[in-house]
């Protein structure tokens with residue numbers, strides 16, 4: 001019996017309520033629709049369940065990967081040889097008190113923004129169209145249209161590598177462009193508290209509708225993808241550089257540089273992870289040769 005099977009056996013004995021899915025195809029859990037099976041997936045509903053399961057995995061030295069909505073993930077064709085903790089959609093309780101919103105990490109940013117709008121709270125409109133979870137958004141310091149998670153997050157509930165749970169002030173979270181203290185994969189976001197401002201529900205909804213229309217116009221939302229494939233290089237825009245090199249429509253197998261937005265690699269049909277990785281390599285090489293700019297992936301590759 002290997003470590004992962006041992007983990008499964010112990011979880012089944014100690015936590016019969018915990019939903020476990022051995023060999024779950026990750027292509028069902030990534031917006032790229034790519035990726036082989038997770039050795040073992042768990043879908044915890046409660047914080048205690050999540051914490052205990054991760055602690056047990058760490059005791060057995062089984063690597064753990066947390067997955068939110070899989071909208072920034074590229075999973076290897078061979079799958080993930082790890083314990084995958086999936087937070088979306090079930091780990092998603094949310095509470096609003098005055099202008100403070102507290103929610104578990106598996107709530108979708110779109111749902112959170114809608115809840116905030118219903119409560120007459122402004123500040124989260126930018127996140128409504130980002131197809132990720134709160135945990136993924138905090139970890140990536142996700143942002144769009146002038147907004148970024150760092151502007152609204154005040155506190156984060158963190159599961160430390162030691163297994164302890166701490167409440168961190170935002171200043172401690174090392175938020176930078178598409179980066180946070182949680183990007184190391186060892187610190188896990190359990191919940192986050194956001195501070196918003198009072199606003200008019202109708203105006204908030206209108207802003208969200210306008211931003212959604214902008215996305216539909218500019219982004220290839222009709223294809224599976226993981227959003228912007230590369231980070232914005234200092235002083236440049238990745239999409240503009242890729243376009244300038246004439247790479248729109250470039251294909252490897254089922255992976256293609258979007259014709260609509262050169263910053264997106266899309267799954268044009270039947271793409272494998274290896275197709276996407278090979279295409280990303282070609283893009284990086286051609287952009288570097290032509291412009292001297294090194295593109296850094298924004299999507300997280302997991303195996």
Ligand SMILES: Cc1cc2nc3c(=O)[nH]c(=O)nc-3n(C[C@H](O)[C@H](O)[C@H](O)COP(=O)(O)OP(=O)(O)OC[C@H]3O[C@@H](n4cnc5c(N)ncnc54)[C@H](O)[C@@H]3O)c2cc1C
Pocket residue numbers: 031065066067068069070071072073087105129130131132133134135136137138139140141142143144182185187188189190219221225226227228300
């Ligand atoms: C069509 C499209 C448009 C997009 N537009 C934008 C955009 O405008 N702005 C933007 O910033 N991004 C955008 N993205 C990318 C993506 O939606 C964001 O990065 C989002 O925040 C990822 O959240 P997720 O829940 O899907 O995370 P996942 O993809 O599941 O995970 C991303 C990373 O976060 C880690 N993670 C997830 N949950 C936790 C947790 N609870 N604790 C610790 N680590 C965790 C994962 O291990 C992984 O390393 C877009 C993606 C798509 C497909």
